[in-house]
Amino acid sequence: MRFLARRLGFYLLTAWAAITLNFLIPRLMPGDPVELLVARMKGNVDPAAIDAMRRAFGISDASPWRQYLDYLGNLAHGELGRSITFFPTEVSTVIADSLPWTVGLVGVATLISYLIGTSLGVIMAWKRGTWLDGVLPAATFMHAVPYFWVALALVFVFGVTLRWFPVSRAYGLDVMPGLTGEFARSVLYHATLPAITIVLASMADRILGMRNVMVTTLGEDYVVMAEAKGLTSRRVMWAYAARNAILPNITSFALSLGFVVGGSVLTEIVFSYPGIGSMLLKGVENEDFPLMQGIFLVISLAVLVANFLADLAYVVLDPRTRQETE
Amino acid sequence: MKIKIGAGILVFFALMAVLGPLLIGADPAATSEDGLQGPSAEHWLGTTQTGQDILVQIVYGARVSLGVGVLSALIATVLAVAVGLVGGYVGGAVDEALSVLTNIFLVLPALPLIIVLAGYLPQRGVASVAVVIAVTGWAWGARVLRAQTLSVRRRDYVQAARASGEGPLRIVFYEILPVLLPVIATSFLATVVAAILAEAGLSFLGLADLSTVSWGSMLYFAQNGQALLIGAWWWFIPPGLCIALIGTGLALVNFGIDEIANPRLRTIKAPRKARA
């Protein structure tokens, strides 16, 4: 459990760093964000919005230390200021409305991509030297493809040309949101292409990563011994080789999460999916700094939580981390 | 073999960026009457809505995309070398602090941070975008270099240099850094690709300098020009393909190096369960 405690400590520290970074960015970047905004809008800004922004940043004549404490205090109450785009809606409300869409889409897609990619990596390592090696060049190519480009290609082929799937929104205009089968079907239908985008773009890393670790693991004595024991190939492959190879793979998966989230943000934008990625774009387009920063903070915290979940999985899977004495 | 193919791809794009614009001569921003034309003898890769030649844009875009990539990878690599070497060599509390800093930047999602930082830039020129990307992209290299420094530091000749009273700066620059050059080079290349991807994402959002042609800004204009709905596949496919090819080239080089270091990874022709 010392392992988990150490990791938790690290995440708390990182969360604090993200929060502090968020506080520092408007103060360290060249120019006063509010002045910047007013200048860009050529003065066409609601005075209430300017006021809201100043408050949101906690920018005042008080000492920086005082400002920092105020900022932390506001944050503790879940207060991220007011959005300029959706003025006078609170940033936290905007995020609360869009976050479930993102968590649902990116969470499920990442899970699918992880399961398929890792399994493929295992099987490809096991069947080295067969036709399955042909997947490698494709995976090598896919691993560097920009998410949003995959999204554009899917929209073009399956949305515009074949018209199989819708290419924007999270559910049909003709469906009332609610706990109905019709609504659920519409949501799944609309999520198909964005989800496939994320799966395709993130899967290559999982395939290549798992294959490499697995190939190394297959040379371990315990795998040779499992084979010598006359166990079935399936058991040697999964319970002995893959079961061990998955451990380093979890760590690299956790580290890639930030990248997946970044790509998903762009994917949402291509599909006008109403998650926080699209909100981030709205924030960017409207110079809505409170919204941008609030979203950055939420995404960071979400990635930290996901990392901690990965650590939990690691502890469950590796008995060596459960040892009390180092 | 893999290394050769990969290096070939990288050299091809590097030459395209450096020499391409000189050879092609045309102005990438020049518009013409021939809007939204598919690939033809006159326009090999077709034209945009405003009749700009896509091939010309790709060639000029290579200069900006690779330029931003290389520039920010240079900055990021300098940061990574500084943090990694100092941490690994000095050790102790300094190392602890730098490691935590590195890990924090490793965990924080880079693209959202880049987006926020870019949002604050008064003007978004190539250099400032490169700096913003570099600030978020140094951590991986620093982590790898720290680990390598730790192992090199324990080697005999470094210990001998320390014992003979050589100064730490001299040891770091003359004894350790040369050994790490291959690692630094690999990490530099990886950062170039990551930076190209980040720049593309940023341009695609309209957050980079849209007045210069880059692969990312081409995609931005393709998206906003409804290229998809019109069916102008030639507009958005080439820029993304170029980015992916550069990534593939780099990956091939890296995998090739891995296979030299770890022969088990090689794809072997004999079936695994050959009759022993």
Place this chain on the structure above:
Amino acid sequence: MNVLEIRGLGVDYLSGSGAVHAVSGVSLDLRRGEILGLAGESGSGKSTLANAVARLLRPPASITSGSVVYRRQDGSAVDVLALGGNELRAFRWKELAVVFQSAMNSLNPVITVGAQIDDVLRVHAPRMSRNERTERSVELLQRVGISADRRRSYPHELSGGMRQRAAIAIALALNPEIIIMDEPTTALDVVVQRDILAEIRALREEYGFAVVFITHDLSLLMEISDRIAIMYAGRVVETGTAKALHRAPRHPYTLGLLRSFPRLRGPREELPGIPGVPPDLRSPPPGCAFHPRCAMAVAECSESLPVLRTEADGEVACLLNDGRGVS
């Protein structure tokens, strides 16, 4: 009498720069219930030979010639190299088990020791109930001196000696006829090493399996083995009873090994009793592969390859030898 007969076995490692003849023309018998020691420097082919017999070789290694025949107690013969699929799985562990060099590496680190015995039983004795399997696991562990509650321990929770005992318990699970032990005590300290050796001998008395015991430590083999085979550059150069080898080694290489104090595993290094290093097996020296290092070599040694000749209580492959020993 024999439980295993190896005839003319050859194993090559295919590499870019030509084939490495790791094992060439090895013929060896394993008698029922005996402990056969297999000795030689690292790279002499002893582990490759063992892996070939257990059918554990992987590409780029491949068997190029020869046969391995396993004889059941009823006298029927099994062509080990022709086994495939389920027959091979049944042969492994039911007839032949292996104890690897380092139990740290040969036990699966994420599964309990009990489960690693259990999965052998589950595959090979499908009729056993869960309780019977648990009982058997406990019995096996206790037999090698591990308490029953350790069944739930993971390998990292056991000491080096305990791990090696657990590996032996796994090997015993199906009462095999043959156990190959590849440097089973090399990674252990001397006291633990003694205990394990005593345990192996006691178990052999009790269960009657035959052992192929591989090590580079000839003095250790002298203690534990009934017979010993010495390998050099992929070939068997001498066999004989432990006593005969000790008293009167017939091959100059055996003599050199006896005079060397072997180091605990390490890189290929010069043995004090023998100058030089083992040959490059891609292009072994002509004639007797040992002649460049042999103090007694004559001109003919670099020309003709000595064959293994049967002598009184043993065999030797040396041109010099007239059957009286070199010492």
